[in-house]
Amino acid sequence: MKQKLAVPVLLFALLAVVMTLVQFEVIDLYIQTIILFIGINIIISSSLNLVNGHMGEFSCGHAGFIAVGAYVSSVLSVALFAQDRIFGAPLLPPQYTVYAFPVILVIGGLAAAFAGLLVALPSFRTRGDYLAIITIAANYIIITVIINIDKIGGARGFMGMKRVVFAMEDTAAIPWMVLWVFLFTILSIIAIRRFVSSTYGKGIIAIQQDEVAAEIMSVNTNKMKLIAFMLSSGLAGIAGGLYAHVIGYVNPKSFDILKSTEALVMVYLGGMGSITGSILSAVLFTLLLELLRPLQIIKWIVIPLLLIILMQFRPEGIMGNRELVDIFPKLKKFYRFK
Amino acid sequence: MTVLKITALTQYFSGLCALDNFNVELRAGELVGLIGPNGAGKTTVFNLVSGFYRPTSGEINFLGRSLVGLKPHQVTIHGVARTFQNIRLWNEMTVMDNIRLAHHGNLQYNLRDLFFRTRRYAEREKEIYQRAWHLLEVFNLADHAEEKPKNLPYGMQRKVEIVRALSSEPKLLLLDEPAAGLTSKDTVELIELIKWIHRHFETTIWMIEHQMKVVMSLCSRITVIDFGKTIAEGTPEEIRNHPEVIRAYLGDDQI
Missing domain, CATH: 3.40.50.300 (P-loop containing nucleotide triphosphate hydrolases)
Structure with a gap:
């Protein structure tokens, strides 16, 4: 029983250490942002992995759903809690921010899940390449819609979320965003893990391996695809909300096909259908992006090159479709993969 | 009939x-x-x-x-x-999971049970597992429960x-x-x-x-x-x- 607590204790210790370091400004804002990006990227890669890895479909427009979540939660939080040029005076007093923020994030996630439903309904009638094309198109439609809504800044972008974060820090002077990113990353992983380890969620793995067999063994394949896609895009929306509040500024350009590609790269780097692989690759990829920053534009030659090398020598990604416990069975003592 | x-x-x-x-x-x-x-x-x-x-x-x-x-x-x-x-x-998937998934159409729990791991979820999953295990034993396949079908003759x-x-x-x-x-x-x-x-x-x-x-x-x-x-x-x-x-x-x- 004691050993089962190892993972929660470790995670809590990690959170405490990071929050203390940030609180007493031992690590600067740059390092802090990288740490937060790692968390956000973990949500992005593991949620995309649900569709592309576990279910074996090929969605290429993940950034579109990140954008929906980012904009919906940003507009909500700014309208409710910040003095804004368009939305005017805050509708609620600032001390409510702390309680309302997770709700706002979840609403952003629900909006993204709804967008996911709208994309999935027509597109899952097709398969393979067609789904890829439709999701890319959906990504562009979402961005174009945002650019054309002048109220939320259009192509100039939307800001004011920093004031919401400040409102939280006024209520209690702790690094709130570290806490939220950490919390939602853990919750997302738990949600995905619970989904794919249940008999119900295994239905999408059955779809990936043999859709005809899945259908004949009583899996409602159409419904399962919709649910998995909505869960995936919903979590992407939450990641978007967190991203918007960490940066304090969103711009439609930052959710274009390049962002979707980054998400895809993380999934393939980590291994299709491996949650621990997605976590690992999100950490590695985020760090790699930052380490190679001095190379400036050459970075975008080096990273694709690394990807080509990876595909040449280890096309199944770092973990393949295995989890960490499959490789190190001794870890089973510390947590059950359920 | x-x-x-x-x-x-x-x-x-x-x-x-x-x-x-x-x-x-x-x-x-x-x-x-x-x-x-x-x-x-x-x-x-x-x-x-x-x-x-x-x-x-x-x-x-x-x-x-x-x-x-x-x-x-x-x-x-x-x-x-x-x-x-x-x-x-x-x-x-393992042989066990192959057998278990046949209950997909009759799970009797919903997404809320799944995400919050309610008692209904736990009981139902346990029941499915036991039934699958029983069936594997009846057909002398229990030794292969954790193997992947592609590795079987x-x-x-x-x-x-x-x-x-x-x-x-x-x-x-x-x-x-x-x-x-x-x-x-x-x-x-x-x-x-x-x-x-x-x-x-x-x-x-x-x-x-x-x-x-x-x-x-x-x-x-x-x-x-x-x-x-x-x-x-x-x-x-x-x-x-x-x-x-x-x-x-x-x-x-x-x-």
């Missing part, structure tokens, strides 16, 4: 008649065969019953309820399970597929050429297995088979089709000596 009653079932594939006015009646507990030369339309009949195609015309009545227009997963939930000519197991894969179909507790089991690709030793074992299932499970079995030995030793009644048309019906003895059947299998000039 009639389990399955098919009347005037006809299927056209863009002008080509794959099945013409097919009729059959299966009573509870029967083991019935469906035979015919290659391309006769046998698998088409199974695909129509299990909902992969919507028939051009005709009626499929299962336990007093029409199956026409239902999706394959709905047909399975109503109690019809099937296997495939080319084994279709989920190869990257072919004959055993066939067995796992039949067990998977059975685990959804069907009232009608459709076996599409269960002996296809088996060695003669495996075929003998398969015949024993099907006999055993027929004795111990409350399920009606309808099987397509090419190997006469298998059909003749298992089925009490046989339907023969050729080019989509029913050419004979009767007991194995009657079928063996039926001139139309001999003609279909051996060709005209042999007679």
